[in-house]
Each structure stands twice: as structure tokens, then as C-alpha cells.
Amino acid sequence: MDDMTVRGRWIRVVATSLCGVLLLVGTLFGADDDFPFGPFRMYATGPDPNGDAKDSRVEGTDITGRTVPITEGNSGIRRAEIEGQEAAYVATPSRLSEVAAAYAEHSPGAAPLQSVRLVVRWVGIRHARPTGTYRDEVIARWTRP
Template identity: 85%
Template sequence: MNEMSVRGRWIRVAATLICGVLLLGGTLFGVDDDFPFGPFRMYSTAPDPNGDAKDTRVEGTDTQGRTVQINESNSGIRRAEIEGQEKAYVATPSRLSEVAAAYAEHSPGATPLTSVRIVVRWVGIKHARPTGDSRDEVIAEWTRP
């Protein structure tokens, strides 16, 4: 067997200490963007067993007054992309016009949309089980001028 040199041991000790400090600092002060040296909140937290569960959807109304569920297959936009930009859509609902344009592009021949909205369904949870109660909340809406 080859023995490790003194210098090699010091390098390994230093690398271990640096990684340890980064992990500790990330655990105490980090955010998701610091992963793997920070917490990945999706896996490090648990929802309130008596809090409402959030289910976000995007829907539009076409020129004939029908409600259309907007999804990846008819718009090219994944729900996660909408949820990730939720605050921006709430702050500037006119951005939802881009969703209507994506729907028109990905659904040729479909009736044009006159409005697009982000709807959050709050599902009641009690003792970590659904209660059967729910309520819808429109958090952002764009209407064609």
C-alpha cells in the first residue's frame, strides 16, 4: 500500500473542513439556490396537517364563452413555469396575454381566448386528510382589450 504524504493529508483535511463549514452555513442561513450546500425546502419541510393545500391551474375563456383548461399540451407552458412566476403574474396580470398567445400558437384552429386567469383551488385538510371542502381564488386575470 502507498502511504499518503503529509501534504496530501492536509489537503484532504482542509477540503473536509471547507465542505463542513459550507454545509453548516447553508443549513443555518442558506436558501434553495444554495443547494447542495443549502436546504432543499421541498424535501426539508412538511405542510401544516391542518392547513389548506394549494392546487394552481390556468384557464381561459374563449370567444364563445367556454372555459378552456390551459396546459402544456395546448400552450407549451408547464404548470410549474406558471407557479414559479406566480408573483410576477399577480403583480402584472397583463403578462397572461403571453399565455393566450402561446395557446393560439400551439392550438391552431382553436377559438381565440378573450381572457386568461390563474386560479388557486384551496383544498381543505384536517389531520393530514382532505375534508372534501374546497374554494377557488382567482389570483391574476388578463382580459383582451
């Protein structure tokens, strides 16, 4: 039995139509920031089957000269947070001092970091398969004054 009023049906039709229009406009003119009404390009496009794959990481050098991988466990900073702010770190490398401070806070007793760098490892890909080759590129570096 259908207990919906004419007004209720009309509201649902308008709401459904509005969502449909937003999806169409977002698909044609939107960007990732418009999700869910715009395309989420990460899933809408495929990588170049012969292009290098990007793998970012943060590493530091402590005062003893040892290289320390910076992880969520020893800094409290998730990898996605670093990758999402990558352009800001490249534009202002001194922001990496905040990573050193977070490392010091989350790793009491560890030797302090003398420097922090944001490194991109470009993994070779050929015919959509890894080639076993790579090259590292330091895209931002901070050194303690």
C-alpha cells in the first residue's frame, strides 16, 4: 500500500533530479574537490604503462649520521598527510622542521634529527610491469641550523 502524499513524491522527484544534475555537472566540469559530485580522478584514470611509478618517503639523518625512516609510528605523521602537503614542503622546505619536532616528540630517547628530506623514488615501469630499476630524487630538504 502506498501512503506517500503527492507533496512527498514531488519532494523526492525534485531531490533525485537535483542530485542527477549535480552529478552530471560535476562529471563534465568538476574536479576531485567536488567529490562525490565530481570525478575522483584517482580511480577514473590509469597510469602510463611505460611511465615511472612515484613512491614518496620521508627520511632523516640523526646527529650520529644514521639515516632514519620517518614513519607514522615514530613521528605520528601519516604518509598520506606528507603526500597531501608535498607541494607545500617543496615550496617551503623549512616546514620539514615540524617533522623533526614530531619525531623528537614521538621518539623520546632517539638521537635528534640533524636533517629531514622528502624523497621520491621513481620505480621503472615497462609494459605495466616493474623493471627492477629505480632512481631517488630529493625534492625538499631541511637541515638544522
